[in-house]
Amino acid sequence: MKAMMINKYGDDAIFESQDVEQPTAISGQVLVKIAASSVNTVDTMIRKMGKDLPLSPDAPAILGMDFAGTIESIGEGVKDFAIGDEVYGCAGGLADLPGTLADYISADSKLLAHKPKNLSMREAAAIPLAGITAYEGLVRAGIKSGQKVLVHGGTGGVGHIALQLARHFGADVYSTAGGDPQMALIKKLGATPINYKTEVV
Numbered sequence: 001m002k003a004m005m006i007n008k009y010g011d012d013a014i015f016e017s018q019d020v021e022q023p024t025a026i027s028g029q030v031l032v033k034i035a036a037s038s039v040n041t042v043d044t045m046i047r048k049m050g051k052d053l054p055l056s057p058d059a060p061a062i063l064g065m066d067f068a069g070t071i072e073s074i075g076e077g078v079k080d081f082a083i084g085d086e087v088y089g090c091a092g093g094l095a096d097l098p099g100t101l102a103d104y105i106s107a108d109s110k111l112l113a114h115k116p117k118n119l120s121m122r123e124a125a126a127i128p129l130a131g132i133t134a135y136e137g138l139v140r141a142g143i144k145s146g147q148k149v150l151v152h153g154g155t156g157g158v159g160h161i162a163l164q165l166a167r168h169f170g171a172d173v174y175s176t177a178g179g180d181p182q183m184a185l186i187k188k189l190g191a192t193p194i195n196y197k198t199e200v201v
Ligand SMILES: NC(=O)c1ccc[n+]([C@@H]2O[C@H](COP(=O)([O-])OP(=O)(O)OC[C@H]3O[C@@H](n4cnc5c(N)ncnc54)[C@H](OP(=O)(O)O)[C@@H]3O)[C@@H](O)[C@H]2O)c1
Pocket: 040, 041, 042, 129, 130, 131, 133, 152, 153, 154, 155, 156, 157, 158, 159, 176, 177, 178, 179, 182, 196
């Protein structure tokens, strides 16, 4: 299969298309043909900082954590998925787990879910890590209906999901932004925008 490999880390690190062995699904895994993947802040940090960042893979590596795609084969013991299922998840690109900037990933079936039918592959691939981060942040903070919640960076990768989830949990949501286009988007997503450059938060 083809993968975008990073051969060394640093500010000038580049990704190169290379032929690598296609993985197979071992027990508890599914083999997914990747249709879309996304790049998170942490992927860019790994590229730049390499082994200075805990859990960075050894180079050469395939980076990328998020993906959406279609299951092509199933390992022993996997019950909740079938060949042909459209799925999305966050399952590689850290430590010894190959990433998603590739044609295929053999992913732990506990790290993926069925793709909602109303999302495209590209939309679904944009959600997992940022969505998990936003969800865990709100739930660990004990969010409750009727609370006032402040989301910093409400148009960022994590922030724009946190803002919408906070509304879903019934909160009255406020969110910081650094310019007019961001303020407009926050308003459109249903929160009260605060310009952190011109107002005191
Ligand atoms: N992306 C992930 O999956 C993920 C996972 C785990 C942890 N994290 C962490 O979560 C944080 C956000 O990540 P991200 O990927 O969402 O980043 P991002 O997409 O680059 O968004 C960053 C946001 O921060 C806002 N911002 C910048 N300076 C600010 C300031 N002085 N006051 C208030 N807001 C400010 C920006 O707002 P303006 O553009 O309006 O200025 C922007 O909305 C980072 O610390 C990242 O390491 C991210």
